[in-house]
Structures are given as structure tokens and as C-alpha cells.
Amino acid sequence: MNGVFNALIPVLLVIAAGNIVARMGLITGDQWRGIEKIAYFLLFPALIIRTVVQTDFMAIPALGMSAALVLSIFAMSALALALQPLLKSRFGVDGPRFSSIFQGATRWNTFVALAIADELLGREGVALLAVAVVAMIPLLNIINVLVLARFASGSPPGAGRIALDLAKNPLIWSTALGLVLNVIGVPLPRFADSTLQILGNAALPIGIVCVGAGLNLAALRRPGPALATATVLKLAVMPVFGFLFALLLGLDGAALSAVIIAMSVPSAGNSYLLARQMGGDAPLMAEILTMQTVLAAITMPLALLLAH
Template identity: 25%
Template sequence: MLSSILVPLVPVILCIGTGYLIARVGWVRAAAVPDLSNILFLLLTPALLFRTMGQVHLQELDFRPVGLYFASAALLFGATLAWAPFTTATAARALAHTFSNTVMIGVPLISLVYGPAGLVALFTLVSLHSLVLLTAATLVFELAQARAGADDGHSMARTVWQAVRGSIVHPVPLPILAGLLFAQTGLPLPEVVDKPLQMLGAALGPMALLLVGIALAHTRIGAHWRGALRIAAIKNLVMPSTLAALAWALGLSGPAVAVMFTASALPVGANVLYFTQRYGVMQEEVSSAIAISTALALATVPLALAAARLFM
């Protein structure tokens, strides 16, 4: 059993480690990270998302596991807001506690462990992940900012609309929706299009994991490591524990629930940092939390994969 869990993780760890090493020896400089990210998010990710979802029919999708994920995220998000004063800093922590790295780490990991069926379940989550969590976070950030008297006078409705639009008109949800629409036509994807998409999609996994290692090598933990460690521990351990408890209470199980549980155990996603930069709060702590939770995931994800077998 242990070997069946560890075997899929070996290439994940090796790729992240290789990325870290080549960055540390100076082969990839920090200035190159944004360009590498653009290749990942604007080219490789859309290719894999479109090709995978282009073979899925809507009646085959089960949204109950996705609902389970968002319900557990809502519980943890609300608990974080209730535990501390209602400020933008608390909102940033709440988002960091619940927003997973579903693409850079989630896609290659789920593909290795659960195969194509697992990717379909993950992409169903990914198609709504940013839209639901980031829109909810925008509302909370705006309310906290207005309560603090720091509102700059812009319309909250406009801000929320911008968040919704940005979460849909995005290189992750758009190819998922386009692929699903194409699949409903019943037409086969021409080979001249399918083969390049297959090659680009196959490059996503190793490229994403290398970039995780490169980003880790160029991230400084700084003086905020205690707060960052708390965020990482809650994201990597409390979030999946919350989902597991909710699944048990509702009597939900199956491979898709196992995928949701694994996704909930992934480290903090980079979109949280973009939010902190937008609102000018918690930037260094969240940046450190992303690095720590990613490193911590090398130990916690194997535990999550072992526990996920209980849902199969």
C-alpha cells in the first residue's frame, strides 16, 4: 500500500527538486519566472484543459463532490473570519486557508494518481474554483475595507463584477467551458489539432512542477514564518480534515470525492498572493505561506493520498 502511494509522488518530488536545484545554481533566474508562468498558464494549461474536457459529456459530470469541496471551504472560510477581527488581513488568511494550488501541483498529481477520470473530476472543480472562491473573497475584502473606512469610493457591485468576469475570461475556465461545448457537438477533434494539443498538454505536468521548484528557490521566507506556518498547517491539514468530516457526515464517497479530498490537501494557490497585492495587505506573510505550504506538502500529501483511499 505504501509503495502504491509513494510511486506516483516520486516524479512529483524529483521534478520540484530539479526545478529548485537549477534555480539555486543560477540556470534559471528570478526574472524568468513570470515568462515561464505565462507559457504554463497561457499555452500548456489551456491545451490540456480543452483536450480533456472536449471528450466529456455534461451528463457524465457529477457536481456533488464539487459541492462538498465548496461547502468545506465555506466552513473553514467562515470559521477564520469568526475567529479574528473582521479586517482585510483576516480575509487574506481565510482565502489562503481555502484556496488550493489546483493547476501547477494539482493537475500533474491527480493525473499520476487518479488518471483521466480523476482529471475530469478535478477540472470540474477548477472550472468553478476561482469563480466561487475569488468572487466570495472580493465581497469579503470589500466589506472589510469599507468597515475600516478605507473604501476608495468605487462601487462594490463593479468590483464584484470585475472579479466574476476575470474568473471566467481566464486561461483556465475558458478552455474548460469551450471543451465542454465542443464535446456536446459529438464531433471528433481533427488529428491535425488533436496531436499538437496532446503534445502541449503532456508538457504541462513536468513544466508546472519544475516551476514550483524554481519559485521555491527564489522565495524568501523572511520574518513572517510563524504566521506563514500557521496558514500552511491549516491549508494542508485542517482543510482536508474539514472536507473528510463533512463527507462522512453526508455519507459521500467514491473516486471523485477522493479527488476532492486530495485537492483540498494541496498547498496555497498563487491567486491568493495576487489578492493581497491588490489590497495591499499580508503580501509577505502569504508569499511565505505559499512557499512553506508547498514544501510542507511533500510530507502532508502522501498522508492525504493514504487517507483518500478510504473514500474509494
């Protein structure tokens, strides 16, 4: 129990520090966007490449873990779609609002997941989360784009555009590059390894500070059925799906913990941008992200403790 809380508390405190800095106005909104881009396009790829290159994937149940994550995503997608008629008839949830509920229920914050995996599981945890990146990000992007196009009347990009966006995603291409170097078996030159290490060491703290800066605590004053539904599905139901499928596939130890981490973190921050671009309910998406991040401080420790 102490190990779980000792791993989570530093991450939560850094998130809080980012929110305090943002509220003090020491860094402006545009400046935060620049910091986020540095973390997303430079620091996190460096961390992932170095970790994947040094990982012995024969010792990791990558296939079983990927299957558990993918099955969990499909199960949550089916449940959310099944709830759509009820949400519309009972609470008047229109298409754009439902698309934000769907994003809130299915997507994951990779920054938070990697930080917690690193604190709780060390280098092996980051390697396992790299497996989750490959298994989850392409699938979640495609599913959520299709749902937004159907329910938010957004204009869906073509298959070529989706493939290009996925190829340009730094978390995906850095994992792919790391895998290629790992398979080739040629060790990184010392200067390259040291460079990646320096950049990677900055990735998690900067990424988590940016998560805190993006929180809009004023949104918590406007709770409602849509906000509650997305929060319960993501923080309570999704970890259960992950746990059940992980058990079904025989996962345990670090792999089981990695699945629970990936399933129990809040939704992705860029879901707000996607909602705004494709006609979803962006203000609701901001509320969902804030509520989930705040409550995850309670639900994530419970999920990890119950899983073990």
C-alpha cells in the same frame, strides 16, 4: 500506500528541481514569469480542453463532487472569519495579515493538484479536477476579493470587473470550451487532437517546475502565529472538511480522491499577486506559500492514505 507515494514523489522531485534551477540563477525572474504565462495561458488550457472533450461525464459524480468542494470552502471561510477576532486580540494580527491568512487557508494550487491527480488517477483524475476548477475558482476569487476589500482596505473591483476576470481565466474558459464540445458530441479532428495532446503533455512538468522556482525557502526562518494558522487550516483542517462532506454526499473511489487532492494542496501562487494588488500582507503570503508547499510533502500523503 505505495501507489500514493509513487504518485506524489515525482511531483515533489520536479518541484525541488525547479527550486534548484531558480537558485542557480540559470533562469531570471522575468524569464520565469514568461514560462509561467506559457503554462497558464496555453499549455494547461490545451490539457483541460482535450481531457474534458474525451471524458464521459455521465460516469462522473460531478454534482456531488462540486457540492462537497463548495461546502468545504464555505466551512473554511466561516472558520477563518470566526478566528479573526482571536487572532487580532491574542497575536496582534491586523487586517492585511489576516487577509493573507484567509487566502492561505482557502485557495488551492491548481498546477499541483492537476499533476498529482494525473499521476494518481490518470485521465479520469484530470477530468475530475476540471470539475473542481469550475466549482472552486469563481467562488474562491469572489470570496477572497471581498475579504481583502474588507480587511486589507483594498479597493474592490466592481461586479463587472470580477465577471470579466473570471471569463478571462484560462482554466475556466478552457473547461467551458471543452464542455461545449463534449455536449455537441462532434469529435475533434485528428490534427486538432494531436496538437492539444502535444501542448498538454508539456503542461504539468512545466507548471510544477514553476511552482518550485517560486519557493522562497528563506521565508521559513521567520515562523509565527499567522504563518502557523494559515498552514494548519489549509493542510490539516481543509482536507478534513473535504473528506467529511464527500462522505456525506456518498462520494468514493476516484471522486473522493479528487476531492482530497483539491483540498490538501498548498494555496495558489497568484494569491501573492492579489495580496500585493489589494493591500494585503504580500511578504506573509510568500511565507505561507513556501511553508505549505514544503509541508504538503508530508501532509498530502497522510490525507490520501487516511481517506482510504
